[in-house]
Amino acid sequence: MSAGRWLQLVLVNLGRELRSNLLSVFGVAAGIGSLVFFVALGLGVGEVVKTRLFPADARFVEVIPPRVSVGIFGGAKLDDAAVERLRALPDVEAGYRKMTLRIPAISRYDGSFFGQRLRMGLEILAEGVDGGLIEADLTPGVRFDDPEGDEPIPALVSTRLLEIYNKSFARMRGLPSLSPPMLRGFEFPVELGRSYVTAQAAAGTPLRAQARLAGISERAMLQGITIPLETARRLNARYGEDARGYSALVLVARTPDRVPAVAQAVRDLGFEIDDSERVLAERVGAAVAITTAALALLSLLICGLSAVNISLSAGAAVRTRTREIGVLRAVGATAGDVRRLFLGEAAFIGLAGGVAGGGLAWAVAIGVDRAARSWLPDFPFKPDSFFAFPGWLLAGAVAAGVAAALLGAFVPAHRASKLDPARAIGG
Template identity: 55%
Template sequence: MRLDALSRLVRLSLARERKGAFFSAFGVAMGVGALVFFVGLGLGVGRVIREKVFPTDARLVDVVPPAVSLGSLLGGGKLDAPTVERLRELPGVEAAYRKMNVRVPAVTRYDGVFFGTRLRMGMEVLALGVEPALVQGDVQMGEFKDAGEGQPIPALVSTRLLELYNKTFAPARKLPQLSANMLVGFGFPVEFNRSYVAAASASGPTQSGQAQVVGASDRALLAGITIPLDAAIRLNRAFGVDSENYSGVTLVATDPSQVPVIVDAVKGMGLEIDDQERRMAENSGAAVALTTSALALLSLLICILAAVNIAHALSASVRARAKEIGVMQAVGASRADIRAIVLAEAAVVGLAGGAAGTIAALLLALGVNRLAAGYLPNFPFKPDSFFSFPWPVVAGGVVLGLVAALVGAYFPSRRAAATDPARTLAG
């Protein structure tokens, strides 16, 4: 049968069965729309978790000394210079960046004007020294290196800490909200070997210094400041605490596929992997995926019901048009032609329903985003959009509507093709 003749017959048939076609398409649209909406929501929330709440790089492996170690008895347990060199030489490792905590307590007591607001506050400060190359791309002012005693210490703050400050701490205390660019150049006093909550852990007097913010980084310490490694070593040495062993080493794999091999090699050296944030990201992502899967399953059930409804509607249509089908067969229509007519009718209904459901899901997502922007409080890590609709999801919604309709039309098309024109026309 020619395509133009087929399209004309389908158009006439659907025009005659407008009500049934509309409800069939509506059922498909409900199932497809719900599926696309919930999948887009799951992908959007998962993206926020991966990129904002727990940003992780698939190539990074954070190595730390074990909490309990037998030390030299098994040849491991310490992150000293020789161990770092062994880590650098592991197969699949592109680079190794050392880290060292400032192992004495520190506090800051700020009393002055803080971006137009008078502020008087004291708090504990944690400091982590890292190799400059690990965070160099996030430094916005000067060089990330220790200028020596008596000079300001360059400091990076965590982008996540800045987000928490802007969305919770600042509104509660009526302080100005800040951006990373605004903070660059801001200085604040730091007193080392002093604590508000514990006794000083090292001998010697308190040492006062100045820290200066030079940027914000995803790789910076969340609850503290990140300073150059040389500055951390100098401070630890000045107070007579351990300045030889590192607190951690960040390994960069040549390829994410090398990470499992590197992890096994690191554990074989008697060291541990600090993957707490990665596990939290995976657990949060798994919870989102589980919820999305349950809602997607419900949406698929709606699509199945739509397919059953299409099968029922087409079966009734085939019975009502038995004489019409018999006439078409009598004048030369083959069984394949009859099947094609019924399947084409279902395909039009399925495509219309799938497209309508997908468009409705996109519009509903847009409405939800606008309502969230206008009425939800400005909580930490609040995204601009809670949804993500990559093209396979959009195209998949339309294709799912088509598939559901064709599945529902399969048996009615076979029944229509099996009509005996002689018996049908004889009445």
Template identity: 55%
Template sequence: MRFDALSRLVRLSLARERKGAFFSAFGVAMGVGALVFFVGLGLGVGRVIRERIFPTDSRLVDVVPPAVSLGLLGGGKLDAAAVERLAALPGVETTYRKMNVRVPAVTRYDGVFFGSRLRMGMEVLAVGVDPGLVQKDVGLPEAKDFKDPGEGKAIPALISTRLLELYNKTFAPARKLPQLSAEMLIGFGFPVEFNRSYVAATSGGPTTTQQAQVVGASDRAMLAGITIPLDTAVRINRASGADADSYSGVTLVAADPSRVPELVEAVKGMGFEIDDQERRLAENAGAAVALTTSALALLSILICVLAAVNIAHAMSSSVRARAKEIGVMQAVGASRADVRAIVLAEAGVVGVLGGAAGTAAALVLAFLVDRLAKGYLPNFPFKPESFFSFPVTVVLGGVLLGLVAALAGAYFPSRRAAATDPARTLAG
């Protein structure tokens, strides 16, 4: 049967059975729309978790000293020799050392803070890192090399982008302070007193005061503190009488993400541990989102199955009502394949229209939810511009699911229609 003839017959049949076709398409649209909506929501929330709340690089492996070391496996201190052994592991592209400032520190600020009066003292944590780990995030040109400036000069400091987000969404509104961006903070200076604390014991060495200057914001910066050059941390620790020879951690950059599992095993074999707390938090949060999305997607698929059953019932009723019409078509030369194609084509049109309508409704509903969230939800930390993500595969998959559900429902009615005996049917 030619395509133009098939399309004309399908159009006439659907026009005659438009009420049944409408309800069948509506059932498909409900199932497909719910599925596309919930899958888009799960993908959108998962993206926020991966990219903003727990940003991780799949090639990075953070090595830390073991909590308890007996010295039996060669582990223990992360000194220069240990870093060389780690750098020599197969699959390691480069290494970045980290050293905590091992004495307490405080900052006391009393002055104008971006147009508002601020008087505050607080404990400060600091970690020194190799420049290459964060160099791309340094926004102050004169501090681009992220090196130790030496005694008496301002220490370049990076802040965490997540800490800035928490400040803007929680601390600033509560204290009626201005909202800040990373660009606004670049060049801002504040004093830091090392080997001084309001709550903790000091090392007994001298207290030194230096100015710190914000040079940028980074996802790799310390969340609850400042990130400074490694040489600066070494200098401060040595001046305060603290350990300045062993490192607090080493970040390994794998040549390829596929090499990470073997690197992890090799590091553990050397007696060190892996600091993957944030990665685990991201995985756990992602798993919870995926589980919830899967449950809602399963419910949506069940709606699609019910829609397929409804189409099967509607097509079966239509085939019985059109038995004589089908018999006439067969008597004038229509083959069984032609009859089967007519029934499946009718269902296919219903499925495509229902799938397209359901997908469009999901996109419109997602847009409305985003608008309502933007207007009525409080400005909480990490609030995204959109809670949804609709890749092309999800949109096309919704239309395809509607087609598949309709064809599945029409399969047996089409076989029954094709098996009609024209002689017996026309004889009454």
């Protein structure tokens, strides 16, 4: 049977049993649509977790001093000598030092705050870093160096901290929402060596200074401000705190696939890896993946039921069209032609159901996103869309629809191909 004749017969047969075939298409579309919807939801939420809630560079390995002093190097301190050893490890492209500001600090702000009067005091946490770690996020033309004299201390804040402020704190306090361009160059007072929390301040006279925002960065300290490393070193030394030991060293692997080898080499030197945020991101991502998988299994069950429905419909069609099958065999159609005829009809049903299901899932997702924008509060890290529709997902939807239909029609098609022509014609 030629391809043209085969296609003509497939389309004629589909049109003859239009109502039954439309019900089969609906069943496939329901299963495929729910599958695509839930997988797209899982992909979208997972992307938010990875890129906004817990952003991390895949090449970064954050080294911290060991909590217990053991090993050949004593595990005592992450100092300059240790930094050089770690930077010299194979597959390490760069290393950026971090030093916690080990003295208390506060800020008492009393003045105009972007058009509103603000009086507020808060404890300040700070961390000094090498400028190379955050240079891409600095305001153009701003230097990230230890200031001279009475110059303000350059500081960066976390993009996540700004998100939390805008979507939570500012709304509850009636304060203005801020954007990164608005914050460029904003100054606020800092009192070093003084605390609202601890009973005893740092040894030495408290120092009043100004801090000036030099940028917003995903790599900045989440719960405080990020300042130049040499500023943290100078202030720690001024108040008699450790100014030589680093709180962390961020190693940059040459490629993401070399991260495990770099991490193992770090552990072999007696240091530890701070992967707490990455582990938390993986746990949240795993919870999302498990929920998505459970809902996807439910959708696959619906697809299975649609395959059973197609199988029953095809079986009924074989019984109804027994004489027609006999005539086809009598005029030269082979058993393979008959099998391909029934499978072709099922493939068209699956194709239509897959396309309709994918389109339905996309339309429902758009509706859900619009409803979320209208009805849900603007909470921190709220995405523009909760869904992600990569091309492979939509292509997979169509393929899954066709596969489900072919699976359901295989046994009836095989049975039709085995009918004896003489018996079929004779009834």
